[in-house]
Amino acid sequence: MWQEVAIIFIGIFTIIIVGYKIYQILLYKKNIGNKCINCSGCSLKNKDIHYSKRINNQHLKA
Numbered sequence: 001m002w003q004e005v006a007i008i009f010i011g012i013f014t015i016i017i018v019g020y021k022i023y024q025i026l027l028y029k030k031n032i033g034n035k036c037i038n039c040s041g042c043s044l045k046n047k048d049i050h051y052s053k054r055i056n057n058q059h060l061k062a
Helices: 002-031 043-061
Strands: none
Touching: none
């Protein structure tokens, strides 16, 4: 009896997690132009900032 309850609980928990992940994927596809949506900071963001500064400096030198 208790094994059945545990399996049902694990199944419901798994369905909730999978549903939430699918919801996140569908929600954030709308903002595909922004690579750093909900990002707390990473090397990609720093690389983009460095690249944009380099491009801006090249325009100033020309």
